[in-house]
Amino acid sequence: MNPQIITFLIKCPDQKGIITKLTRFFYEEGFNIISSQQYTNSEEEKFFMRVRLSSDDSVIISKIELEGKFKKLAELYHITWKVDYGSKKHKVAIMVSHTSHNLYDLLHRHKEGKLNCEVSMVVSNHLKLKPIAEMFKIPFHYAPITKETKTQQEQSLISLYDQHEIDLIIMARYMQILSEDFINHFSERIINIHHSFLPAFQGANPYKRAHERGVKLIGATAHYATQDLDEGPIIEQGVERVSHESTVSSLKSIGAEIETFVLAKAVNFHLNDQIIVDGNKAIVFPETGE
Amino acid sequence: MNPQIITFLIKCPDQKGIITKLTRFFYEEGFNIISSQQYTNSEEEKFFMRVRLSSDDSVIISKIELEGKFKKLAELYHITWKVDYGSKKHKVAIMVSHTSHNLYDLLHRHKEGKLNCEVSMVVSNHLKLKPIAEMFKIPFHYAPITKETKTQQEQSLISLYDQHEIDLIIMARYMQILSEDFINHFSERIINIHHSFLPAFQGANPYKRAHERGVKLIGATAHYATQDLDEGPIIEQGVERVSHESTVSSLKSIGAEIETFVLAKAVNFHLNDQIIVDGNKAIVFPETGE
Amino acid sequence: MNPQIITFLIKCPDQKGIITKLTRFFYEEGFNIISSQQYTNSEEEKFFMRVRLSSDDSVIISKIELEGKFKKLAELYHITWKVDYGSKKHKVAIMVSHTSHNLYDLLHRHKEGKLNCEVSMVVSNHLKLKPIAEMFKIPFHYAPITKETKTQQEQSLISLYDQHEIDLIIMARYMQILSEDFINHFSERIINIHHSFLPAFQGANPYKRAHERGVKLIGATAHYATQDLDEGPIIEQGVERVSHESTVSSLKSIGAEIETFVLAKAVNFHLNDQIIVDGNKAIVFPETGE
Amino acid sequence: MNPQIITFLIKCPDQKGIITKLTRFFYEEGFNIISSQQYTNSEEEKFFMRVRLSSDDSVIISKIELEGKFKKLAELYHITWKVDYGSKKHKVAIMVSHTSHNLYDLLHRHKEGKLNCEVSMVVSNHLKLKPIAEMFKIPFHYAPITKETKTQQEQSLISLYDQHEIDLIIMARYMQILSEDFINHFSERIINIHHSFLPAFQGANPYKRAHERGVKLIGATAHYATQDLDEGPIIEQGVERVSHESTVSSLKSIGAEIETFVLAKAVNFHLNDQIIVDGNKAIVFPETGE
Known part of the structure; x- marks a missing residue:
């Protein structure tokens, strides 16, 4: 096997000796374990593991054999699993509407080599942010949407994404509610940024409502999109202090800062295979210093 | 006038020249302004001010004259106001049920001279925390309550508090809903600690619900009690990071830390006359370094 | 006078009645005070004030008359002062060497209208970051430097900046020590970002040294440049939590995030006239919600 | 073996298959692994592990046999290790001088069952804090010290601590420098709280120096005491935001808050066997939700 880093994400019922x-x-297959992280949910008797392996010339097993053998082990211990060979970069589509700060931030990080992926395209139901995609030389796809064309727009996006082998969809302030079909097609592969500290201010106009409520902290939440709006597994959250001096406009501006670093963090957790979703919760293993 | 620090809290329609x-x-009355803080809500055209004055021998006006004269000014400019001469410590009653961390923390700060008040009594509907009051040599008042005796219990507490000239009631995890009558009697003088980051997880069992929701940050909120449960003006909020490893029990433990410093901060803001309530919002002027 | 917002920054010995x-x-000149912020350093008996005025047709005084009259008042009360009419945007030069994150962040904010200034040029002693300036269509000035050419390089930069009426120089990871002459020429007009939580790890390689020391938090500091390296008035600081898993490389990456928001905040404080420098301290008035 | 939780802390050169x-x-000895945490320092090729085991009736090996067998494994793989059976509470001595907030906080947590230890005694070179020890019914030991009696005082404390089988010494603002002999006797068993964000303001009067420097954040650091003053392995750090309004006195007050939660956290990390010291760094494994 070529020298490479392989990541296994594993979920199974807790059982004696499972780590061993x-x-x-x-x-025994000759891999070197460069990091191994476990989480045991003892209440629900579930076991979760993230293992990072490095291979070298001494590993003679092929990918197909490795997966075949692991599949047998998985059946024996009722394991659900994913493997990532790190050799192929994740392909990402960024969806936006009018708001630019998250798009800018993600494209900048991508350009600087700080997002471990290939941004294949920017998709929007508006033309407003096209110049930003162009500035960073990323293909822009215009996908307008109306009540009437919603199904059709989503279907053509599904085709487009599948054709480009998109692994991850980032809703970087895409202000449309995705249908059940769309979400199921990309299950656990759509990350949304919600501009509030969920579950506070679920739904529309969170900053306006935060202002009316007179909160002293505002936040943002990155989560996987599920059929229940704003109810999907939370990946990351951030907050900042505000005061009575804060207007709706300054809350939006402070919030934009939180949204950018929270979304970028969540995307990186996903791209680095740090997340295992369990029900409506996201287990996020901390980064290891390899 | 004796040398003393006087604080005026002022609220009025915004108008040209109001600061001057x-x-x-x-x-002109001879006071030295040691700090002056203003906040203008330009949207609603309201003006708020906190002025700290020091007097010395050169101030010949009496308190009665000062208030009489200021009253005329107030009428002229439609000012709502409060004045605190700092000479008399606020008298405080702490209400608790079963949970001890906030009580301990407040009594400790009080003993150390870090709460600018006199804690007149600890009141509880249970006997469990009596030993803590005794340890700190604070009178403990047992006020059991049932559905049937609620009105009666509250009436006798109102009498007790009035008799002791209680200025501030701290609900340090007092797990009873106060009646409208009680709250109106002590309007803007009851501070409650809610063990969540309001408005998230309003109501009962916030830590359990936070755990079920899989949040990555938990918080606590100190607010003035109003008739709408958990809807009163927010004074202070705090948060801490948690993870998938956090159990309900560890969330409670982390939450207890947040609750103590958030409540203590809010109480100090009140005792130092840093707060002006406006509708369901609390304007909290920052501490000045005098 | 045309409708505009005028900001006065005022410093003087504390004295009775000074606010009035x-x-x-x-x-009396007809201005409306939209915000007034004061700070009294009672230990050193100094008074500081930031006043924001709005003018309208009722203000008949001209700028020259206003300044003339205020000058007389200033002499009377020993006031040092600055006034900003907000009508002219600050002109800014950004200086960089090899590191791009701060430059990107600032140019992005500028483009989005979140930096209240005109970025006149990017200046660097290297060519590496030229493409970023070009991407944002900002003039790039190449100013290579060696030990021998240092004086000459600085002199030509001084000429360049003066010619372009540069108000603020941002050292966004410009890795050259500026001479006394240069700094004095732009006194209180050069903001530097230091990649550590000053005064910890003053000097070179702060992340490497932080790693060796095994700290649990790292930070960044924005300050005005003075002749004493890394000793100038601190404007803003930020920190993030790190762990034993953090490598020097991940510390740099986390640090880059802190550096960007800390520098951007500091620059905005300066551009919004929120800062009064007093000795080696920066008094930073909080933003007001106008 | 009786049902119990056993914790192994392990340090060795990194090697293939070590986790297995x-x-x-x-x-193979019949234990259930309830949590296993590893850290690989790949730069220095070192491996660290914290394993939590639960035993039940199926474990027939005795403690002596377990340790004997593990010792052989340890020799084979060059492992340094510690084991804690959780059956015996750590015995703790708290050392103080004049400042009370950390003492109060620790004794309160201890009383509430939030410190997993037995506080055997409070030791002080002054009598000032004796009433606090008495309030919490903890034996108080008065150990005055002068330049001349320093060696003697320390020797008698060493005897006292050994006699009471003290496992951990908490310097909760004990303002004496410990000798090399004393520190070596209790190597990795003395935790100190330093009232600054180390390595900033190492040494005396950190808050005064922070005020003079005009910092915008202050902090506190808990670390193991070593011969190099304030240079020992850092266990935990915390910070809070301050401003130009902060006086030395308010910095001290804010700092006291940080010191209490930072020290309590560090002590709990130690008591829960979460720390492995490596050179002058502390590897602190996060709490697991068991």
Whole structure:
């Protein structure tokens, strides 16, 4: 096997000796375990693991054999799993409407090599942010939408994304509610940024409502999109202090800062295979210093 | 006038020259303005001011004359106001049920001279925390309550508080809903700590619900009690980071830390006359370094 | 006078009635005070004030007359002062070397209308970041430097800046030590970002040293440049949590995030006339919600 | 073996298969691994592990046998290790001088069951804080010290601590420099709170110096005491925002808040066996939700 870093994300019922059984499997195939992170939910008796392996010439097993063998182990221990060989970059589509700060931030990070992915396209139901995509030389796809054309627009986007083998869709302030069909097609592969500290101010106009309520902190939440609006697994949250001097406009401006770093963090967690979704919760393993 | 620090809290319609008119009034009476803080809500055209004055021998006006003269100014400019001479410490009653961390923290700060008040009594509908009051040598008042005795219990507490000239009631995890009558009697003088980042998880069992929702930050909120439960003016909020490893029990433990410093901060803001309530918002002027 | 917002920054010995005297001056000239912020350093008996005025047709005084009259008042009360009419945008030069995150961030904010200034040029002793300036259509000035050419390079930069009426120089990771002459020429008009939580890790390689020391938080500091390296008045600081897993490389990456928001905040404080420098301290008045 | 939780802290050179070898050892002895945390310092090729085991009736090995067997494994793989059976509470001595906030906070947490230890005694070179120890019914030991009696005082404290089998010494603002002998005797078992964000303001009067420097954030640092003053492995740090309004006195007051939660956190990390010291760094494994 070529030298590479392989990441396994594993979920199974908790059981005695499970760490040994899993690490021994990788050890016996000649892999070096560069990091191993576990989480045991003892209440629900569930076990979660993220293992990072490095391979070198001493690993003679092929990918197909590795997966075949692991599949048998998985059946034995009722394991749900994913593997990422790191050799192929995730392909990402960024969806936006009118608001630019998240798009700018993501494209800038991408250009600087701080997002471990290939941004394949920017998609919007408006033309307003096209110049930003162009500035960063990313293909822009205009996908207008009306009540009447919604199904059709989504279907053509599904085709487009599948054709480009899109792994991750980032809703960087895309102000449309996605249909159940769309979401199911990309299950656990759509990350949305909600401009409030969920579950506070779920729904529309969170900054306006935060201002009316006179809160002393505002926040933002990145989560996987699910059919229940703003109810999907929370990946990351951030807050900042505000005061009575804050107007709706300054809340929006402070909020924009939070939204950018919260969304970027969440996207990186996903791209680095740090997340296992369990029900409506996201288990986010901390970054390891490799 | 004896040397002392006097604080005026002022609220009125915004109008040209209002700062000059107000500061000139105090200047001409011989006071030294040691700090002056203003907030203009330009949207609603309201003006708010906190002025701290020091007096010395050169101030010959009496308190009664000062208030009489200021009353005339207030009528002229439609000012709502409060004055605090700092000479008399606020008298405080702390109400608790079963949870001890806020009580401990407040009594400790009080003993250390870090709460600018006199804690007159600890009141509880249970006997459990009596030993803590005793440890700090604060009178403990047992006020059991049932559905049937609620009105009666509250009436006797109102009498008790009035008799002791209680200025501020701290609900330090007092798990009873206060009646409209009680709250109106002590309007803007009851501070409650809610163990969540309001308006998220309003109501009961916030930590359990935060756990179920899989949030990445939890918080606490100190607010003035109003008739709408958990809807009163927010004075202070705090948050801490949590993770998927957090159990309901560890959330409670982390939350207890947040609750103590958030409540203590809010109480100090009130005791130092830093707050002006306007509708359901609390304007909290920052501490000045005198 | 045309409708406009005028900001006075005022510093003088503390004295009785000073607020009244100052606000009355503006009131009597017909200005509306939209915000007035004061700070009294009672230990050193100094008074600081930031006043924001709005003018309209009722203000008949001209700028020259206003300044002339205020000058007399200033002499009377030993006031040092600055006035900004807001009508002319600050002109800014951004200086960089190899590191791009601060430059990107500032140019992006500028483009989005979130920096209240005109970025006149990007100046660098290297060519590496030229493409970023071009991407944002900002003139790039290449100013290579060696030990031998240092004086000459600085002199030509001084000429260039003066010629373009540069108000503020942002050292956005410009890795050259500026001479006394240069700094004095632009006194209180050069903002530097230091990539550590000053005064910790003053000098070179702060992230490497932070890693060696095993700190649990890292930070960044924006300050005015003075002759004593890394000793100038601190405008803003930020920190983030790190762990034993953090490598020097991940510290740099986390640090880059802190540096961008800390520098942007500091620059905005300066551009919005929120700062009064007193000795080696920066008094930063909070933003008011106008 | 009785049902109990056993914690192993392990440090060794990084080597292929080490996780498997270690977890298999525990698995084969019949233990259930309730959590396993690893950290690989790939730069220095070191491996660190914290394993939490639960035993039940199926574990027939005795403690002596377990340690004997593990010792052989340890020799084979060059492992340095510690084991804690959780059956015996850590015995703690708290050392103080004049400042009370940390003492209060620790004794309160202890009383509330939030410090997993037995506080055996409070030791002070002054009598001032004796009433606090008495209030919490903890033995108070008066150990005055002068230049001349320093060696003698320390020797008698060493005897006292050894006699009471003290596991952990908390310097909760004990303002004496400990000798090399004393520190070596209790290596990695003395936790100190330094009232600054180390390495900033190392040494005396940090708040005064922070005020003079005009910092915008202040902090506190809990670390293991070593011979190099304020240079020991950092366990935990915290910061809070301050402003130009902050006086030395208010910095002290804000700092006291930071010191209490930082010290309490660090002590809990130690008591829960979350820390492995490596050179002058502390590896602190996050709490697991068991």
